[in-house]
Amino acid sequence: MADAIGIALLGAGTVGAGVARAIETGAERYSSRVGRPLALRGVLVRDAGRPREGVPSDHLTSEVGSILADEGTHVVVELMGGEEPARQHIESALRSGRHVVTANKEVMAKHGPELLALAAERGVRLLYEAAVGGGIPIISPLSRDLLANEITDVTAIINGTTNFMLTAMAKRGAEYGDVLAEAQRLGYAEADPAADVDGGDAAYKLAILCGLAFHVVVSPEAVSRQGIRGLAARDFAYAQDLGYAIKLLAQGSLLPGPTGAELVATVSPTLIARHEPLATVDGVRNAVQVEGDLVGRVLFEGAGAGARPTASAVLADVLDVARDVATGRLPPEAAPYARAQVRPRERVVARHYLRLTVADRAGVLAGIAGILGRHEISLASVIQVEADSRARTAEIVITTHPAVTGRLDGALTEIAALEGDVPEVGSVLPIYGDGGAR
Amino acid sequence: MADAIGIALLGAGTVGAGVARAIETGAERYSSRVGRPLALRGVLVRDAGRPREGVPSDHLTSEVGSILADEGTHVVVELMGGEEPARQHIESALRSGRHVVTANKEVMAKHGPELLALAAERGVRLLYEAAVGGGIPIISPLSRDLLANEITDVTAIINGTTNFMLTAMAKRGAEYGDVLAEAQRLGYAEADPAADVDGGDAAYKLAILCGLAFHVVVSPEAVSRQGIRGLAARDFAYAQDLGYAIKLLAQGSLLPGPTGAELVATVSPTLIARHEPLATVDGVRNAVQVEGDLVGRVLFEGAGAGARPTASAVLADVLDVARDVATGRLPPEAAPYARAQVRPRERVVARHYLRLTVADRAGVLAGIAGILGRHEISLASVIQVEADSRARTAEIVITTHPAVTGRLDGALTEIAALEGDVPEVGSVLPIYGDGGAR
Numbered sequence: 001m002a003d004a005i006g007i008a009l010l011g012a013g014t015v016g017a018g019v020a021r022a023i024e025t026g027a028e029r030y031s032s033r034v035g036r037p038l039a040l041r042g043v044l045v046r047d048a049g050r051p052r053e054g055v056p057s058d059h060l061t062s063e064v065g066s067i068l069a070d071e072g073t074h075v076v077v078e079l080m081g082g083e084e085p086a087r088q089h090i091e092s093a094l095r096s097g098r099h100v101v102t103a104n105k106e107v108m109a110k111h112g113p114e115l116l117a118l119a120a121e122r123g124v125r126l127l128y129e130a131a132v133g134g135g136i137p138i139i140s141p142l143s144r145d146l147l148a149n150e151i152t153d154v155t156a157i158i159n160g161t162t163n164f165m166l167t168a169m170a171k172r173g174a175e176y177g178d179v180l181a182e183a184q185r186l187g188y189a190e191a192d193p194a195a196d197v198d199g200g201d202a203a204y205k206l207a208i209l210c211g212l213a214f215h216v217v218v219s220p221e222a223v224s225r226q227g228i229r230g231l232a233a234r235d236f237a238y239a240q241d242l243g244y245a246i247k248l249l250a251q252g253s254l255l256p257g258p259t260g261a262e263l264v265a266t267v268s269p270t271l272i273a274r275h276e277p278l279a280t281v282d283g284v285r286n287a288v289q290v291e292g293d294l295v296g297r298v299l300f301e302g303a304g305a306g307a308r309p310t311a312s313a314v315l316a317d318v319l320d321v322a323r324d325v326a327t328g329r330l331p332p333e334a335a336p337y338a339r340a341q342v343r344p345r346e347r348v349v350a351r352h353y354l355r356l357t358v359a360d361r362a363g364v365l366a367g368i369a370g371i372l373g374r375h376e377i378s379l380a381s382v383i384q385v386e387a388d389s390r391a392r393t394a395e396i397v398i399t400t401h402p403a404v405t406g407r408l409d410g411a412l413t414e415i416a417a418l419e420g421d422v423p424e425v426g427s428v429l430p431i432y433g434d435g436g437a438r
Numbered sequence: 439m440a441d442a443i444g445i446a447l448l449g450a451g452t453v454g455a456g457v458a459r460a461i462e463t464g465a466e467r468y469s470s471r472v473g474r475p476l477a478l479r480g481v482l483v484r485d486a487g488r489p490r491e492g493v494p495s496d497h498l499t500s501e502v503g504s505i506l507a508d509e510g511t512h513v514v515v516e517l518m519g520g521e522e523p524a525r526q527h528i529e530s531a532l533r534s535g536r537h538v539v540t541a542n543k544e545v546m547a548k549h550g551p552e553l554l555a556l557a558a559e560r561g562v563r564l565l566y567e568a569a570v571g572g573g574i575p576i577i578s579p580l581s582r583d584l585l586a587n588e589i590t591d592v593t594a595i596i597n598g599t600t601n602f603m604l605t606a607m608a609k610r611g612a613e614y615g616d617v618l619a620e621a622q623r624l625g626y627a628e629a630d631p632a633a634d635v636d637g638g639d640a641a642y643k644l645a646i647l648c649g650l651a652f653h654v655v656v657s658p659e660a661v662s663r664q665g666i667r668g669l670a671a672r673d674f675a676y677a678q679d680l681g682y683a684i685k686l687l688a689q690g691s692l693l694p695g696p697t698g699a700e701l702v703a704t705v706s707p708t709l710i711a712r713h714e715p716l717a718t719v720d721g722v723r724n725a726v727q728v729e730g731d732l733v734g735r736v737l738f739e740g741a742g743a744g745a746r747p748t749a750s751a752v753l754a755d756v757l758d759v760a761r762d763v764a765t766g767r768l769p770p771e772a773a774p775y776a777r778a779q780v781r782p783r784e785r786v787v788a789r790h791y792l793r794l795t796v797a798d799r800a801g802v803l804a805g806i807a808g809i810l811g812r813h814e815i816s817l818a819s820v821i822q823v824e825a826d827s828r829a830r831t832a833e834i835v836i837t838t839h840p841a842v843t844g845r846l847d848g849a850l851t852e853i854a855a856l857e858g859d860v861p862e863v864g865s866v867l868p869i870y871g872d873g874g875a876r
Binding site for chain 1: 456460464467468471567573574575578579582583584585586587588653715718730731732733734735736737738739740741744746747749750751753754756757758765766767768769
């Protein structure tokens with residue numbers, strides 16, 4: 001095994017154990033695909049005394065130093081998750097001349113550009129296919145296969161937990177609290193679901209996708225974010241009646257602005273016309289739709305999470321790097337990116353869906369329509385439903401034509417100030433897919 | 439421009455002109471993505487005297503020798519189509535040490551393995567992303583991103599012409615002849631539509647996909663083929679009633695056989711359950727679904743043809759090779775493949791849909807059911823419709839449970855011999871997507 005390509009893992013959770021097991025059981029197959037055998041050299045864990053299924057116990061260590069000191073390790077695979085110490089370990093591995101493969105969306109979203117620059121400087125590779133969309137090939141197609149295109153738009157369902165929850169709300173008329181409890185019972189949602197339901201996880205992934213698609217540096221803070229906590233079962237019923245599904249869409253576009261191209265990046269529950277391919281992506285599945293000037297729209301769909309799909313993506317990166325090591329290929333140069341100029345939210349143009357609880361008396365709708373009109377927001381449809389005869393309130397559901405978000409904000413502030421007439425401004429959701437130019 | 443990477447095109451049809459134009463207009467962008475500028479050096483055409491839009495006239499030549507004699511040409515892009523002389527030109531280019539990019543499905547299906555071996559021997563690359571699925575990234579994801587998987591199944595809609603026709607038959611109840619005429623009018627079908635409607639084009643592409651997915655050499659003759667000429671509008675109506683769409687599916691599987699893994703590769707109009715993602719791929723769009731042991735099912739969907747999507751794939755390959763040239767990377771070694779062992783058609787297990795015209799008299803259905811039963815084919819559903827009261831014939835539509843195709847053939851031979859009772863065995867189509875184990 002003198003000529004084996006050495007692999008070290010940082011982290012031995014379910015993905016790590018799956019990768020370790022695959023390297024053992026797939027040894028012959030991978031060796032024929034790479035040209036040289038792969039050998040697992042070390043596995044960083046918190047407690048090296050606790051045995052891990054599928055990992056020989058003499059490979060376990062709690063010292064990252066001993067992993068980096070091993071001259072036989074060519075590739076370091078980071079599967080710890082979280083920002084620190086994962087980022088630090090990736091940096092150390094790159095500095096020590098190791099290729100790095102990571103599944104870490106948070107580190108890549110926040111520190112990707114400087115880590116990629118460091119890798120290029122050290123003549124090694126930093127790959128991160130598993131950071132977005134689990135096993136679905138998307139990072140590599142954006143980096144390579146769509147490189148000839150000017151990408152104009154990336155629209156994705158990239159959080160399986162929330163897609164499971166929204167699918168359940170749509171199909172069974174269930175309320176948010178019930179589907180969250182169910183997702184937690186099934187292990188799809190964490191005890192603290194904030195990262196999923198508030199859109200943070202999707203925002204990390206969207207920042208990574210936008211960076212690759214538009215060749216700019218995108219920080220996760222550039223992604224404007226709305227979570228799914230405020231959605232009610234009846235939003236799905238109204239959306240259905242209007243011909244839409246509701247999905248937590250992550251959308252990025254590069255649009256012409258007054259001083260150059262501007263990035264619009266949003267994560268939000270969004271109404272999407274039912275004939276759109278993304279509207280039929282249900283359950284924990286993920287999908288990424290990319291629009292380019294040459295290729296038109298292409299869609300990538302599959303399992304967005306899970307130990308085995310994630311291991312598929314991690315191993316693809318490992319095999320790719322290993323082939324480079326085996327053939328002595330040099331890594332490609334990283335092209336330096338400029339920081340994206342972000343379009344302020346109030347200048348973004350979109351269609352919207354509004355659900356308002358209003359007092360059930362004459363003139364209220366006229367008042368609301370008047371406010372919207374004064375703010376230059378024209379209505380595409382209006383539904384009024386008697387919601388609660390005892391409280392004498394009704395519900396008004398409005399869809400707008402494309403309008404500047406800042407004007408909508410102004411109108412909604414005025415509408416909310418109507419108080420007695422409008423006890424609650426319920427959901428305010430963007431609409432994607434027909435005339436929703438941004 | 440001393441350090442430009444020289445590109446030569448063989449063929450200047452719509453794709454070639456698009457590629458030439460993109461190299462000119464995208465010069466700055468591509469140069470920043472590659473690290474060195476690209477320069478168009480020569481374009482092989484039949485008549486060098488006829489001007490071509492987007493191609494400088496001094497680049498035109500009708501002599502392939504002058505292209506290969508140009509020391510400044512690093513990459514030869516073959517866009518002529520057809521088997522010869524395209525194959526010969528690709529071989530000559532590889533022998534002369536040039537990297538080759540081709541969109542030629544016929545050459546890659548018939549001669550891919552030996553050309554790839556030649557490229558490896560000469561230390562150059564041969565890329566062919568555009569040969570399957572137009573602009574949809576599929577060759578590169580199979581070669582790289584899914585490499586850690588054992589792929590068990592590839593199921594695809596990879597002929598846009600027939601998918602346009604079948605979609606029109608399904609949505610409008612139109613007959614075959616009418617939709618063919620429409621497809622020809624719109625430029626989707628050739629004057630001689632045989633390559634599309636008889637499944638030959640899809641068979642070439644499936645042979646390429648199976649080779650990559652299963653790491654075996656697959657000749658196009660290994661693909662069993664049924665075209666769409668025999669379909670009637672009422673097949674779509676029956677399928678709809680039964681919960682299916684009809685698509686020209688290209689399917690490949692690697693299955694355990696008595697003497698090792700066996701390939702099953704078929705192109706056939708196929709009933710596919712409506713809830714399957716592939717059932718909703720309509721019009722000229724293509725989609726490829728790949729199933730792997732780690733990743734589960736992933737789907738790639740987009741425009742499967744057209745000058746711009748094809749140019750997107752060709753240019754992706756050109757940029758990938760150009761980055762190698764720019765960074766001095768060596769091509770990866772080609773893994774030698776074994777020739778696939780093909781499962782004989784009669785041993786393939788599938789569910790089937792049968793449409794029979796029968797005499798409208800007592801006992802006919804019992805006779806047919808008896809023959810099927812004796813051949814161990816059990817029925818999943820039976821519909822009998824009075825088709826023509828003057829001719830006193832009825833139509834029987836049967837779906838079977840999974841059965842060995844050889845037994846079905848035997849049963850159908852006996853049924854066809856009933857003559858007076860069964861004037862016509864109409865459509866016999868496989869069913870995909872629920873219990874259709876093969």
